Amino acid sequence: MAGFWFTEKQTENFGITMKVNRTLHTEQTDFQLLEMAETEEWGNMLFLDGMVMTSQKDEFVYHEMVAHVPLFTHPNPENVLVVGGGDGGVIREIMKHPKVKKATLVDIDGKVIEYSKIYLPEIACELENPRVDVQVGDGFMHIAESENEYDVIMVDSTEPVGPAVNLFTKGFYAGISRALKEDGLFVAQSDNPWFKADLIRQVQKDVKEIFPITNMYLANIPTYPSGLWCFTIGSKKYDPLQVPDEQYFDIETKYYTKELHKAAFVLPKFVKDLAGE
C-alpha cells in the first residue's frame, strides 16, 4: 500500500502516528509480523508485530547507547554476544571498538536480518564484517548452552511479548551470568518508565539478585513509547560509573559521548524510585 498514516498504539489509549509513503515488505515470518515501510518523517522503518523497532532517522540513539556504555565499561571486551538485534545496528556500533575480536549475533528470525540488509543498509552495514558471526537461532538457548564465554552480552530484544517473552525472566539473567566470564557484564533494553513501571521494577529486582553491580540508564528515542528508554546493566566486576579516563577513546557518534555515559545514569526522581535506588 502507499500514502497512508500508520498508528502504533503504545498503550491502549495512546500512540504515535506517521505518514507512510509506501510499504516495502510485509511478511508473517515463523515468529512475527515483519513490516518494512518508507515513512516521510523517519525514513525507512522496521516494524515487528506492529511495533516500531528502528528507523533510519533515530536508530543511532538506541544502537549507540546499547553498545558503547557496556563496551567502554569493560577494559578488554574481546568476545561479545548480541541476542536479537538482527537489523545489525548494535553490531555496527560494536565494530567501532578495535578491542572486540569477535561479535556473535543470534537472532531468532533470519528474515529480520535478510530484509534489514535490503532496506536498512546503513544499519546492517557491518553484518558481513569478518569479526562478526551471524547466527539464526534462539538466543535463550544459545545463552543456556554457553558458559564462561563472553566478556559482554547485549540483549537487543523486542518487548516481552511474542518470541522475546523468555528474555525478561530471572532464569534468563541467571543464564547470562553463567555465559559471561568472571568479570563479564551485560546490558538489556528494559522498556520505558511511563507505561511499563511494573516491568522495570521486576527487571531491576531480578538482575539485582544475580549481579553485584546493577544499574539503569536512559536515552531519548522519539519513536519508542514515551520517548524515554531504559537500559539495565548487570556487571560482575566493572562499574559503569567508575570507568577510568584512559579507557575512553574517540569514536564517531551522534548521541553517545564520554560525558553522557555518566549523565545517562542520573535518573529522574520517579525513575530512580522505580529502580529501587
Add this chain to the structure above:
Amino acid sequence: MAGFWFTEKQTENFGITMKVNRTLHTEQTDFQLLEMAETEEWGNMLFLDGMVMTSQKDEFVYHEMVAHVPLFTHPNPENVLVVGGGDGGVIREIMKHPKVKKATLVDIDGKVIEYSKIYLPEIACELENPRVDVQVGDGFMHIAESENEYDVIMVDSTEPVGPAVNLFTKGFYAGISRALKEDGLFVAQSDNPWFKADLIRQVQKDVKEIFPITNMYLANIPTYPSGLWCFTIGSKKYDPLQVPDEQYFDIETKYYTKELHKAAFVLPKFVKDLAGE
C-alpha cells in the same frame, strides 16, 4: 464530544494520538483556540491551537525543570517573573522556594488561567498564594517596561506561532536582560532538537550574544514533540553548573533532583552540535 481519538500533528508527517473520554471546554479566546479534554492515558489536558500544553500525568516534568534549575542557580531569588504559564504549574513549583518573596505571572490569555483553575486544579493550586501576583497582559510589553527588577525570569510560552511569536526574538532576550537585575538569569522553553533544529540554533546564538553565561538543558516530556524538550538559560553572573552545594535544600519533586540538575546539561552529541557547544 465524547469517546474519540485526538491527534496532534507534531510535524507535517508525524504525531501523537490519544483517546479522549470527553471534551471539557472549547473556546476561541481573543488569542487562541483553548481546549480542555479528559484523556484516558494522561488525565485532563490543556490544548492551545491544537497543541498539547500540559497533562495531569506528565506536567510535573516541565514545571519542575523550568522552575528549579534557575531557582537553585540563583543564591537569592526574591523577585521572580513568569511570562506565560497561565496554567499555574511553574508558579506551584516556585512556591516551594521560601526565598521567593514575590512571583509575578503575566499571561496574555486570562481564559487559560480561568479554565486551568477549574480543570487542572492540582496544577493551578498556588495561583491564589499571597506571594503570587497574577496579571493578564502581554508578557513582551511587561518585559519591555521592566528595568533592573527581577532576579529570575521564566518564559513558559507556547511554540513560536500565534501570540508567542515575539517571545522567540533577539529583541525579547535583550528586553529580558534589561528587566533582570545585574546578577539575574532567565530560562525559556526552546522546543525540541529533532524537529526544530533551526529554532534551537537561532535561540542559542541570540541568547549568547546578550548573556555571558548561556547553556541548554533537557528533560523528557512524553506528550511533547519527540519526547525531548530543551530549555535555554541565559545568566549574567551565576553559572547553573557551578551551584554551591549548600545552596540546595530538599524539596518534594517527581523529576528534578540535585544530581539531575547537573546531568540535564549533558547533551547528546547531536544536540550539543546544535547548541554550538
